[in-house]
Amino acid sequence: MKTRYILAGTLALGAAIAAYQFTSFGSADAQTAPAVGAPLVQVIVPETLSPDAQIGKTGFDAICAACHGQNAAGRNGKGPPLVHKIYEPSHHGDESFQLAVQRGVRAHHWPFGNMPPVAGLTRADVVAIVAYVRELQRANGIN
Structure with missing residues:
Protein backbone atom coordinates (compact mmCIF):
# COMPACT_ATOMS: atom_id res chain seq x y z
CA MET A 1 0.00 0.00 0.00
CA LYS A 2 2.83 2.42 0.93
CA THR A 3 4.59 1.63 -2.36
CA ARG A 4 1.42 2.56 -4.25
CA TYR A 5 1.35 6.01 -2.58
CA ILE A 6 5.02 6.59 -3.32
CA LEU A 7 4.51 5.60 -6.96
CA ALA A 8 1.43 7.85 -7.26
CA GLY A 9 3.31 10.76 -5.70
CA THR A 10 6.28 10.27 -8.02
CA LEU A 11 4.01 10.18 -11.08
CA ALA A 12 2.16 13.31 -9.92
CA LEU A 13 5.46 15.14 -9.38
CA GLY A 14 6.68 14.11 -12.84
CA ALA A 15 3.45 15.33 -14.43
CA ALA A 16 3.70 18.64 -12.58
CA ILE A 17 7.28 19.17 -13.76
CA ALA A 18 6.34 18.35 -17.36
CA ALA A 19 3.36 20.72 -17.20
CA TYR A 20 5.56 23.48 -15.75
CA GLN A 21 8.16 23.06 -18.48
CA PHE A 22 5.45 23.06 -21.14
CA THR A 23 3.71 26.20 -19.86
CA SER A 24 6.89 28.04 -18.86
CA PHE A 25 8.13 28.34 -22.39
CA GLY A 26 4.85 28.17 -24.28
CA SER A 27 5.39 24.79 -25.90
CA ALA A 28 7.32 21.60 -25.60
CA ASP A 29 7.83 21.73 -29.36
CA ALA A 30 11.39 22.82 -30.16
CA GLN A 31 10.22 24.52 -33.35
CA THR A 32 8.11 27.03 -31.42
CA ALA A 33 10.53 27.55 -28.51
Whole structure:
Protein backbone atom coordinates (compact mmCIF):
# COMPACT_ATOMS: atom_id res chain seq x y z
CA MET A 1 0.00 0.00 0.00
CA LYS A 2 2.83 2.42 0.93
CA THR A 3 4.59 1.63 -2.36
CA ARG A 4 1.42 2.56 -4.25
CA TYR A 5 1.35 6.01 -2.58
CA ILE A 6 5.02 6.59 -3.32
CA LEU A 7 4.51 5.60 -6.96
CA ALA A 8 1.43 7.85 -7.26
CA GLY A 9 3.31 10.76 -5.70
CA THR A 10 6.28 10.27 -8.02
CA LEU A 11 4.01 10.18 -11.08
CA ALA A 12 2.16 13.31 -9.92
CA LEU A 13 5.46 15.14 -9.38
CA GLY A 14 6.68 14.11 -12.84
CA ALA A 15 3.45 15.33 -14.43
CA ALA A 16 3.70 18.64 -12.58
CA ILE A 17 7.28 19.17 -13.76
CA ALA A 18 6.34 18.35 -17.36
CA ALA A 19 3.36 20.72 -17.20
CA TYR A 20 5.56 23.48 -15.75
CA GLN A 21 8.16 23.06 -18.48
CA PHE A 22 5.45 23.06 -21.14
CA THR A 23 3.71 26.20 -19.86
CA SER A 24 6.89 28.04 -18.86
CA PHE A 25 8.13 28.34 -22.39
CA GLY A 26 4.85 28.17 -24.28
CA SER A 27 5.39 24.79 -25.90
CA ALA A 28 7.32 21.60 -25.60
CA ASP A 29 7.83 21.73 -29.36
CA ALA A 30 11.39 22.82 -30.16
CA GLN A 31 10.22 24.52 -33.35
CA THR A 32 8.11 27.03 -31.42
CA ALA A 33 10.53 27.55 -28.51
CA PRO A 34 12.36 30.89 -28.56
CA ALA A 35 15.84 30.80 -30.05
CA VAL A 36 18.80 30.83 -27.67
CA GLY A 37 19.40 34.44 -26.70
CA ALA A 38 15.90 35.58 -27.68
CA PRO A 39 14.03 37.86 -25.25
CA LEU A 40 11.81 35.98 -22.82
CA VAL A 41 9.28 38.75 -22.15
CA GLN A 42 8.05 41.84 -23.94
CA VAL A 43 9.07 45.03 -22.17
CA ILE A 44 7.46 48.44 -22.44
CA VAL A 45 10.22 51.02 -22.12
CA PRO A 46 9.23 54.37 -20.58
CA GLU A 47 9.58 57.38 -22.88
CA THR A 48 11.74 59.13 -20.30
CA LEU A 49 13.96 57.80 -17.55
CA SER A 50 15.07 59.60 -14.42
CA PRO A 51 18.73 60.76 -14.42
CA ASP A 52 19.67 57.87 -12.09
CA ALA A 53 17.91 55.34 -14.32
CA GLN A 54 19.66 56.77 -17.40
CA ILE A 55 23.01 56.14 -15.70
CA GLY A 56 21.78 52.70 -14.65
CA LYS A 57 20.76 51.86 -18.21
CA THR A 58 24.33 52.54 -19.35
CA GLY A 59 25.68 50.18 -16.69
CA PHE A 60 23.00 47.59 -17.35
CA ASP A 61 23.67 47.62 -21.09
CA ALA A 62 27.43 47.26 -20.53
CA ILE A 63 27.37 44.54 -17.88
CA CYS A 64 23.98 42.94 -17.26
CA ALA A 65 22.35 42.77 -20.69
CA ALA A 66 24.66 39.96 -21.83
CA CYS A 67 22.62 37.61 -19.65
CA HIS A 68 19.49 39.54 -18.63
CA GLY A 69 18.80 40.88 -22.13
CA GLN A 70 18.09 44.27 -23.60
CA ASN A 71 15.77 46.25 -21.30
CA ALA A 72 15.94 43.38 -18.77
CA ALA A 73 13.72 41.17 -20.97
CA GLY A 74 15.86 38.08 -20.27
CA ARG A 75 17.66 35.93 -22.81
CA ASN A 76 16.54 32.40 -23.55
CA GLY A 77 19.22 30.00 -22.38
CA LYS A 78 21.28 32.82 -20.85
CA GLY A 79 19.46 34.58 -18.00
CA PRO A 80 16.06 35.51 -16.61
CA PRO A 81 14.06 38.65 -17.26
CA LEU A 82 14.25 41.17 -14.42
CA VAL A 83 11.02 42.72 -15.67
CA HIS A 84 9.05 39.93 -14.08
CA LYS A 85 6.84 39.63 -11.00
CA ILE A 86 9.46 37.44 -9.31
CA TYR A 87 11.71 40.49 -9.05
CA GLU A 88 9.07 42.91 -7.75
CA PRO A 89 10.35 45.00 -4.82
CA SER A 90 8.30 43.10 -2.23
CA HIS A 91 9.95 39.80 -3.23
CA HIS A 92 13.44 40.89 -4.24
CA GLY A 93 14.28 44.16 -2.53
CA ASP A 94 16.97 46.47 -3.83
CA GLU A 95 19.55 44.98 -1.46
CA SER A 96 19.07 41.55 -3.06
CA PHE A 97 20.50 43.00 -6.29
CA GLN A 98 23.49 44.32 -4.34
CA LEU A 99 24.09 40.89 -2.82
CA ALA A 100 23.65 39.16 -6.19
CA VAL A 101 26.38 41.34 -7.69
CA GLN A 102 28.72 40.88 -4.69
CA ARG A 103 28.20 37.18 -4.00
CA GLY A 104 26.46 35.72 -7.02
CA VAL A 105 23.22 33.77 -6.79
CA ARG A 106 22.53 30.07 -6.62
CA ALA A 107 19.87 29.13 -9.22
CA HIS A 108 16.46 28.90 -7.59
CA HIS A 109 13.72 30.52 -9.70
CA TRP A 110 14.94 29.78 -13.23
CA PRO A 111 16.77 26.99 -15.10
CA PHE A 112 19.72 29.16 -16.20
CA GLY A 113 22.27 27.98 -13.67
CA ASN A 114 24.04 29.99 -11.02
CA MET A 115 24.81 33.69 -11.45
CA PRO A 116 28.46 34.39 -10.69
CA PRO A 117 29.53 37.49 -8.74
CA VAL A 118 30.03 40.52 -10.98
CA ALA A 119 33.40 42.21 -10.62
CA GLY A 120 33.92 45.91 -11.22
CA LEU A 121 30.55 47.29 -10.07
CA THR A 122 30.38 49.61 -7.07
CA ARG A 123 27.38 49.93 -4.74
CA ALA A 124 26.56 53.22 -6.49
CA ASP A 125 26.65 51.48 -9.89
CA VAL A 126 24.19 48.86 -8.65
CA VAL A 127 21.93 51.53 -7.12
CA ALA A 128 21.69 53.19 -10.54
CA ILE A 129 21.12 49.85 -12.32
CA VAL A 130 18.37 48.99 -9.85
CA ALA A 131 16.78 52.42 -10.48
CA TYR A 132 16.68 51.54 -14.18
CA VAL A 133 15.23 48.08 -13.56
CA ARG A 134 12.60 49.45 -11.14
CA GLU A 135 11.49 52.08 -13.68
CA LEU A 136 11.16 49.36 -16.32
CA GLN A 137 9.18 47.24 -13.88
CA ARG A 138 6.78 50.08 -13.00
CA ALA A 139 6.23 50.82 -16.70
CA ASN A 140 5.21 47.17 -17.05
CA GLY A 141 2.84 47.05 -14.08
CA ILE A 142 5.28 45.49 -11.61
CA ASN A 143 5.24 47.48 -8.40
